Amino acid sequence: MEITVPVYVESVTERKRTLYRVRPLFRPGPYAQAEMLEQAYNRLTHELRELLIPLGRMPRHDELAEWTFYPELKTQTVRVRIHVRRQTALLKLLLVTLEHFDRRIGFTPAFPDVWFEITGNVDPVEHLAECVSQHLTRRNSDAPSDETPLTDYGLKGTAWVTELDVRINPPRIRTPQKMDLRAILGADAAIDGEMELYQVGRSLNRLFPDDLHRAVLREAEVSELSRLLSLTERRAILLTGPGQSGKTAVLHEHVYRFVETHGRSHKAKQAVWLISPQRLISGMCYVGQWESRFHAIAEYAAINDQVLYFDDMMGLFQAGTSSQSSLNVAQLLRSVAERQQVRIVAEMTPEELRVFRERDRSFADMFHVIPVNEMQGDDNLRVQISLQRQLEYQHRCHFDLECLPAVIDLQRRYNSSAAFPGKAAQFLRRLAVAGTQTSEEQTNVISRDDVLQLFHEQSGLPQSFPDQRAMLPADEIRQGLRRRFVGQDAAVEAAVEIISIAKARLNDPGRPLASLLLTGPTGVGKTEFARTLAEYLFGNVDRLLRFDMNEYVSLFSVTQLVGTFHQPEGLLTAFVRRQPF
Missing domain, CATH: 1.10.8.60 (Helicase, Ruva Protein; domain 3)
Structure with missing residues (x-):
């Protein structure tokens, strides 16, 4: 079912930048704005879909029918003189006229509450000025402290009326809801796949055009991905390559070309939905609840030929597990991929792919691998x-x-x-x-x-450190360290040598700057030296991460630092991941 909604569009210029603001013509909301008109349309369409889909599933469609009101409209930009108390202003407004039930009615979107009937030979522009003046006079009498300048009500740029087509799928036959015992405990009695997909997923088609990353010199990869997604066979696809090599950009480029070819993003079949493992199970607190959500999403995606995109494939092996159950999302996704029921696209690094194959080789072999190599x-x-x-x-x-x-x-x-x-x-x-x-x-x-x-x-590195044009003399480094660390000349000279080598770029960039072993009795300044070096290099003592190795003496203590597959957030690796420097 497609509903055509009349839309009011206004362009304004702020700080020499043009913004487009769009909203339904006959309603104050929802509202969207963007620098690109197509992007504003997409955002408003998404908001309208989220608003209209629940209305289509109600027992009566009275509220939904109100959104279908779209008579023949005529618009013109006019200038009217408004008189309110001691203020007088010449405003530029958009006058909209319509004929309905043998009556001719006019209004302006700038004042949604002001509607007037046009009869006989009455000039609609003069009638608009009179009605707006009366409306503002009454409103100012109710709120005497309101001193909004009249010029703020006028158009600052251009305005026009257009239409948006919103597609929804209300059920043709309303089936009685089955009794669900979880509803007694507060859970939803039934799960709708479309609503759940909109709740946990993010449509990449909506990002068209400006928020999609363009892939340059990736014609082979994009063409192969588009070819596989156009086949009737729904085989799972895996984009693999180093981090930041362009895997996501390849998929974005496919989405860009697809939307550009098939029209607006909300109409296209094969819309690509980004799904996060944690969002997929968020809010699911009862046994079997997240499984029902997944099956509902998979069923909707299969019927409507949608594409499910997972950028954290390994996270699916952890999502859904609990102390009472070892079932995870990856196991359910495997059954879907095995039947080729839904189009699936995932991305992984070579390291993740190796772990994936070790974890479940048969599942990994179901994917058609498209390599995305690093560019040089x-x-x-x-x-x-x-x-x-x-x-x-x-x-x-x-x-x-x-x-x-x-x-x-x-x-x-x-x-x-x-x-x-x-x-x-x-x-x-x-x-x-x-x-x-x-x-x-x-x-x-x-x-x-x-x-x-x-x-x-x-x-946190000082600007002079990576700048090859800036000099960093050894004496300056030595003085900077000795401002906080007095004595221990051998340690200071070692630090000066390390920093000088790194500044001259004579060290291996793939290895740490240095590995220092500070020895000495308690209280001579070993920890203070490490703090001084961290503050000098990164400007903050918090960059120093300290571990008491007496707490890591057992054979399995290394997993606390680097993590495991089931608990990947190790103490050391988590800190480095959050702050690489």
Whole structure:
């Protein structure tokens, strides 16, 4: 069932940036705004769907029928003079007229409560000015303290009326609800797959166009993914590659092309839904409740040919387990993938794929693997240049010529845990957002100093440390350390040597800067030296993580530090994951 909703659109300019605000014409809400008109339409459509779907499942459709009101409309932009007390203003308003039940009615979306009938030879513009003046006069008499300037009610830009088509699927035959004992305890009596999918999932199609990452020089991977998703055979697909290599961007590029080809995102079949393992089981407190939710989502996705996308595949092996049951989401997903009932897309790193195969080889063999390798050299540079142009358009900023080489150099040197092009692309996006937030001008120039400043905020390293143009003499390092750590010249000289080697980039970037063994009796300053070194390098003593090795003397103590498959958050690995520097 498709409901056509008339929509009021207004464009306003704030800080030399255009925003589009959209809402239903005959109602005050829901409301959405965005810098791109298509994006605002998508957001409003999503809000309308969430509002109309429950109305379609009610025993009576009276409220739903009210949303189908869409008579023939005529619009014109007019200028009316408003008189309220001592204020007089010439306002630009959008006049909307309609004919219904042999009556001609006019109103303006700026004042949703002001409707008037147009009879005979009455000028609708003059009648609008009279009705608005009377409305504001009555409202000011009820609230004398309201001193809103009249000019705030007028249009600052342009406005028009369009329509949005919202598709919902109300049941044709209302079946009586079966008695569910869990309803007595407060659980839902029945689970609707569509509603559950909207609750726990996130539609990537809604991100079209600006919030989808574009994949450059990935034509082979995108074409292969699109081909597999277009087949009648619903075989599971696995994108594998190093972290930040572009696996998610490949899927986003497929979604972008699909929505661009098939029209607006809310109409398209094969919509891609991102599902998190924790959100899938959130709120499910009764035995068998999350299993019912999963089966309802799988059934809806199978009937409507939706794509379920899992970016944390290994997390499915932990989701759903409890002290009373070892059943997890991965086991249910395996049965769905084995029957090829639903289109499934997942992504993994090579390390996760190895663990996946060790955990359940037969399940892993059900996936068609698409490798997404790391980009290097000219290909990586072309991707970053393309992203720069896109960010400059979206965020009204401009990257200096020295920005991109500095970003690539810093990420290659200090971020070895991630891969190109993703780690540089992520840094560029943060630069663009930071530049937009701090600038009130139309175009903000992002320089090399901004790159170093953002890297300093993320890592804590002083700007002079990664900057090859800045000098860092050994005497300056020595003086900085001795301000807090007095004596122990051997330890200070060792620290000076380590920092100087790292500053000159003579160390191996894939290994730690150094491994120091501080020896001496209690009270000579071993811990204070470590605190001083941490504060000098990162500007914060909290970057020092201290472990008492007397507590880790058993054979199994290493799992407390690095974690296990069932408890991956080790004390050491969790801290490093949250703060790599």
